[in-house]
Amino acid sequence: MRWKALVFIALAQLMVVLDATIVNIALPWAQHDLGISDGNKQWVITAYALAFGGLLLFGGRIADLWGRKRTFVTGLVGFALASALGGAAQGEAMMLGARALQGMFGALLAPAALSLLAVTFTDAKERAKAFGIYGAIAGGGGAVGLILGGFLTEYLNWRWTFFVNIPFAVIAAAGAYFVIREPAGSRNRSSLDIPGVVLSTLGLVSLVYGFTRAESDGWSDAVTVGMFVASAVLLLAFVFTESKVRSPLLPLRVLLDRNRGGVYLSLGLAVIAMFGLFLFLTYYLQVVRGYSPVTTGFAFLPMIVGMITGSTQIGARLMTRVRPRLLMGPGFLVAALGMLLLTQLEINSSYPALILPAQLLLGLGMGTAFMPAMSLATHGVQPRDAGVASAMVNTSQQVGGAIGTALLNTIAASATTAYVAAHAAGATNAKLLQAQAMVNGYTHAIWWAVGILAAAATIALTLINTGVPGSAAPTASGSTEGAEDEVQIPVVAH
Template sequence: MYENVDERARPGLTLAVVAVVQFMVSLDLSVVNVGLPRIAAALGFSAVGLTWVIHAYALTFGGLLLLGGMTADRFGRKRVLLFGLGVFALASLAGGFTQVPGHLVAARAAQGVGAAALAPAALALLTATFPGGRARVRAFGVWAAMNAAGGALGVLAGGLLTEHAGWQWVMFVSVPMAAVALALAWYGVAADPPATRRGRPDVLGAVLATAGMTLLVFGIVRTDHHGWVSPVTLTTLATAAALLAAFLRHERSSREPLIRLGLFTNRAVAGANAVNLLLGAAMAASFYFVSLYLQRVLGYGPAQTGVQFLPFALGVIVGSVLAVKLGYRVAPRTLMAGGGLLTAVGFAWFSLISADGTFVTDVLGPEIVSSIGFGLCLGPVVSTATAGVAPHESGTASGLLNSTRQIGAAVGLAALGTAAQQRTGQTATPEALNDGYAFGMTLGAVLLAGAVLVALTVLPRTPAAAPEQHDRDLVG
């Protein structure tokens, strides 16, 4: 049943654990979106400060993923997965009890720390368990479906929970899922031996990367108060660039780098991560814009808004299933390019929204088109980014992939959100808000067109073989 599967692994249970983990992590990225207006009213967030409920999670998640991936490679994937699940559950529980804005942002940041440990460990387990063949295509198809379904259903869950149980439950909802994943991983996943090469984790690299990305997003977000060419913005962005440059220099000279920069000479790794970065930027902003458009312009409640994201979840699942069926015959880069193009068309359609529109006329059609395209992209992106990578670097490659997605989400939401706010101006009428959201979706379509271009020009025509598979082919 599972050809090309690591016989030491328990493929069914491993896939179940990874599916639950990915659903939970993706859900947590979007579950708070619909609840943002209620959270702002309850805790007293400012308009700009409210975005940090999202940024705090995305930044710690994205900034620490490389450290989490390397730690999983060195100290055992199951061990790091269990640690991450525990931190994630406790942070989710604490977040639901917060009473002031700063505490909620801190809880979201702690969730990101836990996710940065568990996400690359889970994906590395999947990569090791399904190294190739049809089983790998199916496994990554399941991963893609759960990843996208978690993001879309998170909006539905967030709406229903916010309206009928209180905004606190957008935090509490992750606790039982983390407990289920913890139990499945504890009893169902075989312990893997840590790498023989043990070294000190690159904490300095993680600090430099996280600090640099945090300042980058902070500088972009604050452009609504300080212009792009103001001394404050220029100083903030210059400091961010200096920290990121210091990170790259440190990685070149470190004996135990957070990520081996030579990994980027693999075209599959470099191209797939570039596509992933642009996809993450566009999709994170789209969830934000569409949920606010439905509530602030069309006047729907949180629960209705959540229900109206169901077609997106179903469309992504359809796209993921199509990617599995086509993945046996079509090159991954072709699926990525086709899916990215379809998603860009959906975003361009979204940019035609109007202040006096309706869900059926303005949202449903582009929602279906963009979701199917997104589903076509996800599995091939992940499978390509981890193909041809040595086993001892699988956690690092998985962390890099998750990192580019989260960094893309954080920077994309900051940049596109700020651009939309500037287009809206100071008059928050439905017409002005609509104009800002439409402009943001247009910029998202441009990012997706860039992802298509990268897929066609950077990615290899055929996926790379894993090193051990390549050796077997030579012997055979």
């Protein structure tokens, strides 16, 4: 029964992850059909990101309080309805509203899915296999979205990038309702922390919007700076509130465990690098090389193959034998090596000789690292906190994605402008110069991504000190969190 449950949990997670990229390829066609202005087109992406990122902690705590299965099914049904609304959109307002609703229900769905996995698979070996599959989907779903988005846009219609979610959601919701059995006694019976909900939601929305606006309006823009200041104030107030209230939205014990803190931080950094890469490679292949949407999607297949292999064949097999940091640290370093290859990108770089091996290394490294990270983020946490601990994983990824897109795109744009200014005088072909400048910008930003991945590896190797899952040997930090609940969620020795 547990493995049947995994099928429906994985299907729902795939739907949420691929939705982050599937709409990107369809955006130009949707913008044209619906008459969305250039100034507002980013809101098709931003409306989803703000609602999803801002409400994740709230969604995670709702799962703990209301029940994970109930929250999961509600999230799926709501996501399907919002997707139908988006596919049927007749104008800009309807589209943006549908995207915001998708984000809201996604914020219910994503943490409920991961926390269901955490409380369902308690045996170390079974947990390794389950999280191997989940990690592969979480890491590779974005690339799957590019392939599916390309197919649907090129051969059907951009509206199908929304409608495709409906069968995913219906199958997952029906399966979850009849198959998933939430362990008894794992729900949190405390009251909801309303001040925490308000402060965390406003703080995360300000942070995500700040980075989104920085990408389009610049880092010195008054509103951008104001958003960052507001975010810092709100999130500090949130932390202070959580330390004082009786039933906090995010118990600080979830964050202050050095292993989970290390996972959230290193995973967030890795996603910064990955989201930037998706953006640059998509533009490089379509704009510089002239690939069609479908061909571009298939060009990402090696990364998907690498992620599935790294997650299910390397991470899952070694997770019960070696410490998580010895998978995460080297995994991020292998990914950094793949990224390092892409710093050699030129206008006519060979796909088989350069881009393919780089993607394989990236996929292998990320798949190997994501798998223990996903498991460790919820392992050892008390069942009553599983939802909010899962939400923190999604939050670190969502915030990392917003930072990666804005930060690396800004670096690339600055390097592109500088290259054009330096070479314009002697240029004889303006189109060639622009292409060379774009590639130069991408390689500059990819160097930053290499450094970010190296930082993620360093954090994983130094902060994460837990032992082999299922072993009883204590480590230096000596944490005993979750010991009282080890029948339901066995404790990783901290």
